[in-house]
Amino acid sequence: MTAPERPDDCLFCRIVAGDVPAEIVLAGETTVAFRDLNPQAPTHVLVIPRSHYENAADLASHDSSGLADMFTTAAQVAEREGLTGGYRTVFNTGAGAGQTVFHAHLHVLGGRPLGWPPG
Template sequence: MSEETIFSRIIKGDIPADIVYEDELCIAIRDVAPKAPTHLLVIPRKPIPRLVDASPEDQKILGHLMLAVGEIACKAGIGDAFRVVINNGEGAGQTVFHLHLHILGNKAFSEAELGF
């Protein structure tokens, strides 16, 4: 990765954030511009710019992120109804090029909002 992202700086402790979960492979923070009553970001400590930039060596991290989402959602009181979003690339709405998963919950999503 050529330049440091805001997420890398949060992970290093250079920028404050509302951290709701952390372990050896990832952290989760509250989104500063939430799109749902509960909007959390799950961020791997390893700076992978986009999902398509992940390599076979990242398989453990990717699987861990998915398992962490369930644990984080449960601890956040979302229950078993939530949405997980990964934006891959600028055309898909990615604005920070450090892979992250959005957990959106405590909101009923309409069929139109789901986009499919």
């Protein structure tokens, strides 16, 4: 499958390309993980696919293995960050759910008790 074209105005595509600096936690063949600039927990890392997909649903329908890679990367990040007490993974899909950058990204949150329900 051919990866979709990267939009010039996508912040996360620009991070993948190295045009915008980010504190990279883990970079692999299909994913990049970096620290969120507005952390909501002591550990807040974003995991993104290197290919541009607008959101998790778009990624799942076009590249389900890429979606699985994101969760594998999230587990590796949690291990490296010492999140032995647990961690949360969150996709915000669409503006109504709080998605502000329209490139699929998985939040990895931990380092403090995370209550339920979230929000």
